[in-house]
Amino acid sequence: MPDMATIGALLGSVKTATEIAKFIRESDVSIERAELKLKVADLISTLADVKMELVELQEAFAAKDERIRELEEAFQAKDSLVRRWDAYYIPDADGAPIGAPFCVRCWDIDHKQRRLVHDSKEYRIRVCIGCGHRYENRLAGDIAPPKMEEGEA
Numbered sequence: 001m002p003d004m005a006t007i008g009a010l011l012g013s014v015k016t017a018t019e020i021a022k023f024i025r026e027s028d029v030s031i032e033r034a035e036l037k038l039k040v041a042d043l044i045s046t047l048a049d050v051k052m053e054l055v056e057l058q059e060a061f062a063a064k065d066e067r068i069r070e071l072e073e074a075f076q077a078k079d080s081l082v083r084r085w086d087a088y089y090i091p092d093a094d095g096a097p098i099g100a101p102f103c104v105r106c107w108d109i110d111h112k113q114r115r116l117v118h119d120s121k122e123y124r125i126r127v128c129i130g131c132g133h134r135y136e137n138r139l140a141g142d143i144a145p146p147k148m149e150e151g152e153a
């Protein structure tokens with residue numbers, strides 16, 4: 001886990017900074033000015049490392065938050081699609097699949113709802129916009145509503 005390594009490095013840097021600061025505090029007045037300056041420079045350099053390691057951790061946490069958000073969304077939506085043949089669909093009020101198809105691979109593996117679009121060269125093929133998986137259109141086509149709405153004719 002890279003995050004654990006970063007935390008380990010961060011703790012090491014903080015320990016080094018603390019030791020340098022203690023050395024400066026405990027030095028008696030006879031400490032050479034040049035040596036003192038050197039120690040302060042070490043301290044500043046170590047604090048710069050701490051800052052860099054914190055930025056790395058901040059980025060790692062942000063990425064984890066994003067992934068958690070995606071998984072929570074997927075978890076809440078896990079029963080929201082119904083399968084028919086080679087695709088998933090949003091169910092109508094009675095739970096029957098309707099409308100445009102979603103990729104089976106992306107939903108089952110990545111828990112992401114990704115549309116299937118027509119291949120520009122082969123009309124009988126549907127392609128996932130996410131993973132590029134190809135589907136036979138007759139097994140993954142649009143499903144029209146069973147009847148027209150009243151008052152339309």
Ligand SMILES: [Zn+2]
Nearest residue numbers: 103106128131
């Ligand atoms: Zn896909």
